[in-house]
Amino acid sequence: MTRQKMDSTAVAEKLASVAGWEIDAGETALSRQFVFKDFSEAFGFMARAALVAEKLDHHPEWKNVYRTVDVRLTTHDAGGLTPLDFELATAMDRIAASTGLQG
Numbered sequence: 001m002t003r004q005k006m007d008s009t010a011v012a013e014k015l016a017s018v019a020g021w022e023i024d025a026g027e028t029a030l031s032r033q034f035v036f037k038d039f040s041e042a043f044g045f046m047a048r049a050a051l052v053a054e055k056l057d058h059h060p061e062w063k064n065v066y067r068t069v070d071v072r073l074t075t076h077d078a079g080g081l082t083p084l085d086f087e088l089a090t091a092m093d094r095i096a097a098s099t100g101l102q103g
């Protein structure tokens with residue numbers, strides 16, 4: 001998977017495939033907040049997402065407070081968004097959907 005920075009057209013196209021994710025004005029990162037049933041579900045999500053991130057060699061910036069996980073995805077090596085960010089976002093959505101996601 002390429003670590004080549006995407007142009008605005010490619011970003012807009014891909015964004016349509018990851019409902020619930022937002023990009024910042026400079027199109028440097030994808031962000032989403034996940035809210036789970038409780039801390040256990042939130043941490044379980046992070047543990048599973050961490051394994052996928054390691055496999056992809058692509059790692060999230062994230063913050064957990066109780067049952068909420070705030071995620072920011074960007075490709076540091078490219079200084080912006082690449083297909084890897086969208087791949088990890090899609091994987092996180094899939095993992096979250098199979099846990100106690102509340103929002």
Ligand SMILES: C[C@H](O)[C@H](O)[C@H]1CNC2=NC(N)=NC(=O)C2=N1
Pocket residue numbers: 057058059060073074075076077078
């Ligand atoms: C050497 C290693 O492949 C790189 O440093 C990887 C690791 N994980 C990464 N994660 C993210 N989010 N962006 C990167 O550019 C990145 N680079």
